[in-house]
Amino acid sequence: MNKSNISKVLSSVRTSMAKHSPEILTGIGIAGMITTTVMAVRATPKALILIEERKEEIGAEELEVADVVKTTWLCYIPAAITGTLSIACLIGASSVNAKRNAALATAYTLSESALKDYQGKVVEMFGEKKHETVKDAVAKDKIEKNPVVTREVIITEKGNTLCYDAISGRYFKGDIDKIKKAECELNRQMRDEMYVSLNDFYYEVGLDNIKIGDELGWNIDNGYINLSFSSQLAGDGTPCLVIDYSIAPRYDFSELM
Known part of the structure; x- marks a missing residue:
């Protein structure tokens, strides 16, 4: 050698x-x-x-x-x-x-800031309607890359509408009004307790916890949960509600105070 x-x-x-x-x-x-x-x-x-x-x-x-x-x-x-x-x-x-972990949190914060700047500039230059069109296109790409025909649909007791969670990549049966209610309830909880985890949200909508769900979450200093909804058609033609997060959960959510 x-x-x-x-x-x-x-x-x-x-x-x-x-x-x-x-x-x-x-x-x-x-x-x-x-x-x-x-x-x-x-x-x-x-x-x-x-x-x-x-x-x-x-x-x-x-x-x-x-x-x-x-x-x-x-x-x-x-x-x-x-x-x-x-x-x-x-x-x-x-x-x-x-x-x-500190380096990861810093990198995440920088990426999050860059994304917010980009989204703000899209709205500024092309208007809110164009921004929504872009978000819908992104939502469509997500369900096309993760077709429902190859994924298990989780049955919950929270509704009958086919939903897709953008973070965990899970399809489940839910209801937009109950999901919005869960959003409001967790934001109220955040006012009292300062932060909530991603798994707290999943529990409210009838989904099981995920491994990183206790490490990701929202802090009141960073803004309330702000869900984004997009109506799409799944690969089998079923109407599907794609759930995304205007304010993404972050790793250091419990340490911002």
Whole structure:
């Protein structure tokens, strides 16, 4: 293998390790804590022997706590070092994750700001009617890319109209009035509690939670939930109500206060 190939391999390894550093550090930390426990257990018999030898040396039946520590502390140094390094790895993993989350929140905020500026300029230059036409075209593209014929339709007790949620990509049966009522109820809740999650909205419209639904949401400082509706035809010809969000849920919704 020539130097160029070796350099590429090393670069690839470094990139992969940097990308997965939280998982690597967490794994090392957990393994280290287990090793610490094992080492401490193995050191105990030797420590007990030293205690007995010390008792015989000074002619005492029991040792003071301070004397026990002085007699046995060397036995536990390896375990203490391993435990300290393990804790450092776990703290490092947490720090890396915190920095990545902060960067993600910043990138999201910048993207959201750019989108708002773009939408505002579309309305300014072409008018509200043209803006609605663009939104309808986007909604049409979404259901064409995710046809109902290949997707399960979730039956809820909230209505009989075919609906499509733009974030989770789920088709479900609902009712526009009940969905608007859920929107109003959550906005009222937001006035009292300052924020609500995306899963709170899904619960109100009869949908199950999704994994990121507790990490995304709305904060009153960023504006109320403002749903956008577009009437389309699904792939099988069924009228379909596409639900989108004029104010998108964000990752740091619970930390804006």
